[in-house]
Amino acid sequence: MSMQISAAAAVGRPGVNIAIFAGFVVVTLAIVLKVSRRNASATDFYAGGRNFTGAQNGVALAGDYLSAASFLGIAGAIAVYGYDGFLFSIGFLVAWLVALLLVAELLRNTGRFTMADVLSFRLRQRPVRTAAGISTLIVTFFYLLAQMAGAGGLVALLLGIESKSGQGLVIAVVGLIMIAYVLIGGMKGTTWVQIIKATLLVIGAGVMTFWVLSKYGFNLSSLLGDAVDKGGKGGAALLDPGKQYGKTSVTKLDFLSLGLALVLGTAGLPHVLMRFYTVPSAREARRSVVWAIWLIGIFYLFTLILGFGAAALVGPTKILGAPGKVNSAAPLLAYELGGTILLGIIAAVAFATILAVVAGLAITASASFAHDVYNTVIKKGKVSGEEEVRVARITVVVIGVIAILGGILANGQNVAFLVALAFAIAASANLPTIIYSLFWRRFNTRGALWSIYGGLGSCLVLIAFSPVVSGKAPVAGKSPSMFTDPSIDFHWFPLDNPGLVTIPLSFVLGIVGTLSSRERSDDAKFAEMEVRSLTGAGAEKPVQH
Amino acid sequence: MSSTSDRPPTGAPPPLGDGYVLVSNSDDFAALRRTFRRFVFPMTALFLLWYALYVLLSNYAHGFMSTKVAGNIHLGLVLSLLQFVSTFAITILYARWADHTFDPAAAELSERVLAHGISEREQS
Numbered sequence: 001m002s003m004q005i006s007a008a009a010a011v012g013r014p015g016v017n018i019a020i021f022a023g024f025v026v027v028t029l030a031i032v033l034k035v036s037r038r039n040a041s042a043t044d045f046y047a048g049g050r051n052f053t054g055a056q057n058g059v060a061l062a063g064d065y066l067s068a069a070s071f072l073g074i075a076g077a078i079a080v081y082g083y084d085g086f087l088f089s090i091g092f093l094v095a096w097l098v099a100l101l102l103v104a105e106l107l108r109n110t111g112r113f114t115m116a117d118v119l120s121f122r123l124r125q126r127p128v129r130t131a132a133g134i135s136t137l138i139v140t141f142f143y144l145l146a147q148m149a150g151a152g153g154l155v156a157l158l159l160g161i162e163s164k165s166g167q168g169l170v171i172a173v174v175g176l177i178m179i180a181y182v183l184i185g186g187m188k189g190t191t192w193v194q195i196i197k198a199t200l201l202v203i204g205a206g207v208m209t210f211w212v213l214s215k216y217g218f219n220l221s222s223l224l225g226d227a228v229d230k231g232g233k234g235g236a237a238l239l240d241p242g243k244q245y246g247k248t249s250v251t252k253l254d255f256l257s258l259g260l261a262l263v264l265g266t267a268g269l270p271h272v273l274m275r276f277y278t279v280p281s282a283r284e285a286r287r288s289v290v291w292a293i294w295l296i297g298i299f300y301l302f303t304l305i306l307g308f309g310a311a312a313l314v315g316p317t318k319i320l321g322a323p324g325k326v327n328s329a330a331p332l333l334a335y336e337l338g339g340t341i342l343l344g345i346i347a348a349v350a351f352a353t354i355l356a357v358v359a360g361l362a363i364t365a366s367a368s369f370a371h372d373v374y375n376t377v378i379k380k381g382k383v384s385g386e387e388e389v390r391v392a393r394i395t396v397v398v399i400g401v402i403a404i405l406g407g408i409l410a411n412g413q414n415v416a417f418l419v420a421l422a423f424a425i426a427a428s429a430n431l432p433t434i435i436y437s438l439f440w441r442r443f444n445t446r447g448a449l450w451s452i453y454g455g456l457g458s459c460l461v462l463i464a465f466s467p468v469v470s471g472k473a474p475v476a477g478k479s480p481s482m483f484t485d486p487s488i489d490f491h492w493f494p495l496d497n498p499g500l501v502t503i504p505l506s507f508v509l510g511i512v513g514t515l516s517s518r519e520r521s522d523d524a525k526f527a528e529m530e531v532r533s534l535t536g537a538g539a540e541k542p543v544q545h
Numbered sequence: 546m547s548s549t550s551d552r553p554p555t556g557a558p559p560p561l562g563d564g565y566v567l568v569s570n571s572d573d574f575a576a577l578r579r580t581f582r583r584f585v586f587p588m589t590a591l592f593l594l595w596y597a598l599y600v601l602l603s604n605y606a607h608g609f610m611s612t613k614v615a616g617n618i619h620l621g622l623v624l625s626l627l628q629f630v631s632t633f634a635i636t637i638l639y640a641r642w643a644d645h646t647f648d649p650a651a652a653e654l655s656e657r658v659l660a661h662g663i664s665e666r667e668q669s
Contacts, residue, residue: 083621087603090628094596097635101585105643221616228617239619240611241603252604259600263593286643293636297629527569528663534577535651537564537658 013340014159020348025177025355028196032181032189042385043543045186045392046113046367047277050542052191054284058291061275063194065092065266065292066201066299067143067357067419068150068327072350074300075333076326078307080316082227082238084245085307087255089300091262096296098267098431100289105282106438106533107273112540114364115273116372119433119452122525124445126377131452133372135429136270138456139422140365141406143271144358144399146418148175148407151354153324157331158347168408174355175404181359182366182396187278190359197349197356202295204349205302208330211337212309220305227311238311254495258420261499265423268430271364280542309333358403366395420497421463428455428502432510438533440514441526447514455506462498467491564661568654577650584642592635599624 043049052060070092077085111117116132148171155161155170181193216223228235237243245255266272276285310319310329313336322328334346370392375383383391410418432451436443463469471489472481479486495501532538568574602610603621610621 083603083625086622086625087600090596090599090625094592094628094632097592097632098589100636101589101639221618224617239617239622240607241621242607245604246607255604256600259596263596283644283648286640290636290640293632297633301629524566528565530578531565531569531574531654531658534574534581535568535655535658537568537655538663 013344014161016340016344017158017347020344021351024196024200024348024352028193028352029177029180029184031192031196032185035192036185036189041543042113042371042389043540044188045389046274046363046371047540048186048188048191050278050280050540052278052284052288054279054287055291056191056195057275057279057284057288059198059295060191060194060278061272061288061292062202062295062299063198063356064271064275064360065296066198066353068147068154068350068354070299070303071201071205071353072150072154072324072327072330073419074303075306075310076319076329077244078304079310079314079319079329080326081244082308082311083241084243084255086304087241087259088262089303091259092266093293093297093300095263095266096289096293098264099272100286100293102438103267103273103434104276104285104289107434108276108279108282108285109533109536109539110438110529111277113274113277113371114368115270115430115434116368119430119437119448121437122522122529123437123443123448126380128445128448128452129372129376131449132430132433133368133377135425135452135456136368136372137365138460139268139270139426139429140361140368141402142418142425143269143422144361144365144403145406145410146422147354147358147361148403149410149418150327151351151407152411153327154347154350154354157322157324157328158343158350164411167411171407171411172404174351174358175400175407178355178358178362178403179397179400181355182362182400183393187363190356190363191275191278193356193359197352198295200349201353202299202302204346205299205306208309208334208337208342208346209302209305212305212313212333215313223305223308223312227308230312230315232317234316238308250494253500254497257424257495257497257500260503261420261424261427261497264427264431264499264503266426268426268434269422270368270426270430271360274364274367277540282536282539306330306333313337362396362399362403365399366392369395421459424463424497424499424502425456425459427499428459428506429453430455431503432507436510436514437529441523442514442521443510444514444517444519444521446517446519447510447512450513451506451510454509455502458502458505459498462493462495462501465491466493466496466498468496564658564663567661568658571654571657573650573657574654577647577654580650581647584639584647588635588639592631595631596628599628 074085074088077088107118110121115136116129119132120128151171151174152167155167159170161167161170181189212223216226224239227238231238245251279285279288307329310333314329314332319326319329319332322332331343331346331350335343370388374391375381375388429452432455433448436447467481469491470481470483471491472479474486478484602624610619612620614620614623
């Protein structure tokens, strides 16, 4: 799923695309202004006053989760790689069962605003919170960069802006709108943006799915048959596994690694976890995951039809020849089906997706910095909620600027690599400590620190020396790695995704660290955490208005 | 400590934080924890194994996954769709179990904790 931009004209009419997107921004900004008159307290700003219903938060979770990588990336991957592309959808969906069964409700009952609240609950506050805060910021940063880099590729396709500086300008506009949403709306406004965007996205994908199926008399088999015929030589391989990952035993290992990172990453993503604090109770947190699973599952079923529909109606040659390459499958299909207007709508939805996901990430990172790093670690917990929110707002602006600059620099980089990296880090650095601190009495501070820093560090090192950064076999003189110059090659780790090594490593480090330390777990605090997580006694209450 | 000793004490207020420790040591809480783990752990193992099986088949059994089932629909696609079915099914099962079996027991214990009083933990 590379996002290299080649000079080519836009599809459809850029004016229509921009007008529809501008309409979305105006409507959502008005709603954000209306819903967020109260945003002074930390609970309002970080958790929307904990007054969202399970259904609302479920739709918002789907909004946070269905990023540009899900929508454009998966539809494109299925169009070009067929079956292997669909494996992404399955990993992304099954992962929610980890959140549903093991994490969501217990986290809601135990924590307050951030993932670190739970990780540091019964361990030594400052070191564990620092570690959890750092891993939150790093996961969020890579996720953020992926979304912003994706915006650059979309711009080329949909707005016909070919120059890098023009694309940079659009990335800056996206970043500024995002800052406005979060500053004005806090978690409440951001949640409403997610709800609107998720609704539009699921309806848009649903309409396109229905449209594609109606062209084939609602016969899946004849749609697949047409996709095979259009695919020419490689067409027959679309329906079976292995087209993308089946080449060698190393690519097969890479696929296992990706599968592991996807299924264990979701329940460690800080921006997903933070959403569980926006509802009044664990029961509503459960409802929200149930809603999210249905919406996300149905959406991924749509992507199957959209992907094969794009293969059949647009064809892989045209998709790979378009600016944005694989990522252009869904917009090109929209143009093929409904012309300029449908393309404009889908393009606007895709932009809205990037915008909303970026806003969700920004509020997570700012909460983690202000609440975990600034207040607890630097100021030793002596800062008032209002002061903390003030720092969080400044952080939002800083993060927005970093995201804009990073997005401009990363424009043209491979989006999937950044997202898969975020999942691998979340699964390695966060999930083991979440699971151990909830379920293992003996777990202690050293175990948490070894697991978080070990998972985080090993991920970053292995990625840096993997083929995604340097040393992939060149195609037409350019390497598909981050360093496109084929003469730069310092990779020694064979896999694109480090999860297969780093996730088990982090789980083991948690055990070894714990057992090697003489620190005994605090029994009273463990009792409190266990009773509180299961019964909800003493859990944070919603704000009464 | 047996559950009969968990009655809220009369007279002087209990020491802060007492509620959690008391309930944590009660038989009723041990039963709640057992109920929870007996449902959630096997279910987690089940879906992870089923997912692992699917990933391994997709990776190492291409011939088997390419078996034609009906028209252009191959076994691999059928198993993919079954992953969706099993995810939805586990979601429904868990939500029903949690609403009807787990929540009432948890709510009862939660009241018992609060009746004993809990410490206002220094939370930042």
